[in-house]
Amino acid sequence: MKYDLLQGLGVVLLALGAQGAIRQHANHSNAGLLGWLPGGFAVSITVYVVAVVGGAVIASWARGAAKAVGRDS
Numbered sequence: 196m197k198y199d200l201l202q203g204l205g206v207v208l209l210a211l212g213a214q215g216a217i218r219q220h221a222n223h224s225n226a227g228l229l230g231w232l233p234g235g236f237a238v239s240i241t242v243y244v245v246a247v248v249g250g251a252v253i254a255s256w257a258r259g260a261a262k263a264v265g266r267d268s
Contacts, residue, residue: 198261205254212246219243 215227219240226232229239 198257198264201257202254202261205250205252205257208246208250209254210250212243212248212250216240216243216247 211228215229218225218227219236223236226236226239229242232239232242
């Protein structure tokens with residue numbers, strides 16, 4: 196069960212980060228969820244990219260851990 200939750204969390208982070216990075220790249224003045232964050236475009240795009248990479252790593256790790264314990268879903 197915990198691997199399912201971690202995999203879901205990873206996918207959510209990946210999707211939110213990718214959507215935010217694409218939106219930020221297309222319209223530099225629209226920071227979206229990170230509008231409160233000081234630092235402007237460079238900081239917010241970095242946080243979105245870190246969310247994408249972190250989400251991919253978490254989802255991939257959770258998938259591998261679930262397979263290691265014998266779950267093939």
